[in-house]
Amino acid sequence: MKNTLGRRNFIKLTASASGALVVGLHYQSCMPNKQKAENYGFVPLIQIDTDGWVTLIAKNPEIGQGVKTTLPMILAEELGADWEKVRVVQGDFDTSYEEQWAGGSYAVVLNWDLMRTAGARVRHALIAAASQQMEVPASELTTRKGDVVHEKTNRTIPFGELVVSASTITLPEEVDFRPTESYEIVGKICPQVDLEKMVSGTVPYCIDLHLPDMVYATVVKTPVHRGKVQSFDDTQTRSVAGVTNVIELDNSEYGGRLLDANSPNFVNGVAVLANSTWAAFRGAEKLEVVWDNTNSRQEASAGIFKKFHDQLAETSVERQDGNIEEAKKRAVSYVEHVYEVPFLAHVTMEPMNCTVHFRSDICEVWAPTQNPAALEAGLVKLFGLKPEQIKIHLPRIGGGFGRRFYVDYAMDAAILSKKMGKPVKLIWTREEDVKHDWYRPASVQKISAALDENGKVIGWQQILANASRKTSLGRDGGPAGTEIDEYDFPAGFVPNLQFEYGHVLSDVPLGQWRAVGPTATAFAAHSFLNELAVFNKKDHIDYFMEFLGPPRMVPVVGEFKYDTGRLRAVVDKVRQNSGWDTPLQEGQGRGFAAHRQAGSFVAEVVTVEVGGNNQLKIIRVDAVVDCGLVVNPSGAEAQVEGAILEGLCAALYGEITIKDGATVQSNFHDYRWMRLNEIPEMHVEFIKNDLPPRGLGEPPLPPAAPALANAIYAATGKRIRKLPVGSQIQTG
């Protein structure tokens, strides 16, 4: 395999003062369709020391998705490094790294060729240097476990002895990638970075940071969304020993509720600063604030959902294939159902927090963020700083799930540090975290199918109505933004297909969530397909396979198409693994759903038991995944299990409700999360192939909820069309 990034000079080799080989990466010039390469500098990527230790920079934020291990594994593989002698260091934010964010399952997709090319070029330099020393042609040399190896004569030279001469080598235009069958790191079980530190409590998360002269802070934010402070009495707060300052946070002084489209500003409230976290928390409890809620719509959940239902009748068309009305007229039968999903919080285990040291010349930030570029842009906007005056460190993060795409909490901390003239560590309480999230949008969907005399779908109309992320995050007013995507399944599979969107305005803050859009659309589509199978008295998987049709490339949007053979293969395999065709005991049932996202294919079967008293237990989950080549097998399996449990847990319990314009829930007692005693047996299998690796953090999540709902139907005959399952069936 040849490298596919033909641009010159994106890797620079230099020798450091200590003699180490330092490899800089010019990221921009190796990204397709990027023209402004000259504005970007070289950023560190690889360092090889004279003792042979290899330091690799992990550039993307680590939120638990394993990217700090996975991307360096790719680099180390092409390099031919010894994983036991690789040190991984988290890179600070630098615009020159490009795509330095965590979200959408894109890290491996966007960095696979880049990491391989960088590693392969440095391997070439090491081999060229060894070729001179050994006086053998470079073509006879390879690298393995930190050595350049000449197999013919069984001679080796460790990387460390080659670094000085390698730094003078001119890099070639094109280098070969290592053949997949020779991989020694990629596709193998490698101990993840930080593993020992994580089990010793010594890995520093942002919340663990301590700086000299640091002030501790917490916030009390307006309970009613879009409210602001009218006045506050801090007498009791200031009587708490250790409390030093009470500062109002008013976003109207800093550009209002939004920094920019997709960048919410901080939420209005009052901050309490103290000499300890506990003093700040105690002080915050004693604060008496009068809130001004004149901007609030004073919403309640029931009213919001009523608006969504009403809006199903007034929509814009988002995709139109064939003629749905004509298909309805031709239909021999017609099926229509309505589905509802609630608002969901993220509840990352590490609550929102940020430490900022705002000095006269530089604003230094330690942030658990999935989106450091938005943080930098926010600081530029709020304080008129130049990017070079901002330094953002990216410590390991205690969970992301999309919450940390937004940087509101970091803006809080920056304002406080600037006002205090000292470093400030801000920690939100869990209660603030739950009440001031950017929730997964709730929605109502109506799906109608026109069927021919054989029960085949000739028309599919799917209407989604809700308040959208995009409107909440930036575009107030008209029906901008949509929560139903032209790429959504089953686009491409039905000749007469129509997606419509009904747009409602709401105060509820909305944002990304793991696999956000498909968590709603796939729940409805795959529940509905099960209803169609039942309607036609067919086995669900048989019906689904008929629906997919024969293996082929299915065009979805424009040039984009995909291979349904891969989707069929994961479905076949999960049918086999789950024992789909074997009988179950009384009260048990199996449900199925499949999904394609971020280039990966996933099929899942959930098996449940509904016992006496309607007690629901999820017994087992089978998942089969085709994500192309699996780079990090242990991490990949963890992502699949985690995504499925997150999907199941949200489906069982997840629900944020709104009353009088405010979020009702506040902590894990009323925003419940699955615990060890509720965890089903998990069986995850990956299809083995050498296709380019694709995304994995999100794709396994959306099928979990419909597979669960379909299993409950199979076990009980009760159809779950509204999430969470909650009180509809006794859970937990």
Added chain:
Amino acid sequence: MASFTLTVNNKKRTFSAEPDTPLLWVLRDILGLTGTKYACGKGICGSCTVIVNGKSVRSCAMAIQYIGKDEVLTIEGLSEGADHPIQKAWIAADVPQCGYCQPGFIMSTFDLLSNNPEPSDEEINQALQGNICRCGTYTRIRKAIQIAITETEN
């Protein structure tokens, strides 16, 4: 402010704190032991679990004034180099994702296995159901506990 003396990880520590300060914040802000995590502040998620006099407690919900001269064991005190059998089992099973809740799970497991070296699945469920892992590492936590049980037997 009052003065307190605690034995933390076998070391005597004397410090001043407000009497209502939870042990969690004493450990984190005063003693610099940040392996014990804040996540709910109400004793419902288990991230702040430590061992006091041989029993697991939620340090976020236990004020320092009620602890007196007790012995406290935190994740940092479990071993010198991540080589306690439970930690080794956690490494073998590659348990953590984000890792934030894991010290709490490990300390709850320490309590369980100290008092019951061969717990049944049901007993494991009971002992660990006060802990939440948001990433969903539960299958591997169960696997790690089984490894720790086997290793301790040998």
